[in-house]
Amino acid sequence: MPAEKLTKKRLIQLIILFFILLTAFSYKTYQHYQTQESEQIQGEK
Secondary structure, X not given: OOOOOOOHHHHHHHHHHHHXXXXXXXXXXXXXXXXXXXXXXXXXX
C-alpha cells in the first residue's frame, strides 16, 4: 500500500485528533485523582 502524501488538511486533522485524545486522557486522569482525594478525605473523618 503506497503511503499518502501528508497534505496540509491531513496534518491539521491529525493535530486536532491528537489534542482531542490528549484532552480526554488529561480529563480522565484529573477525574481519577479527584475521586481518590475525596475518598481519602471521607476515610479520615
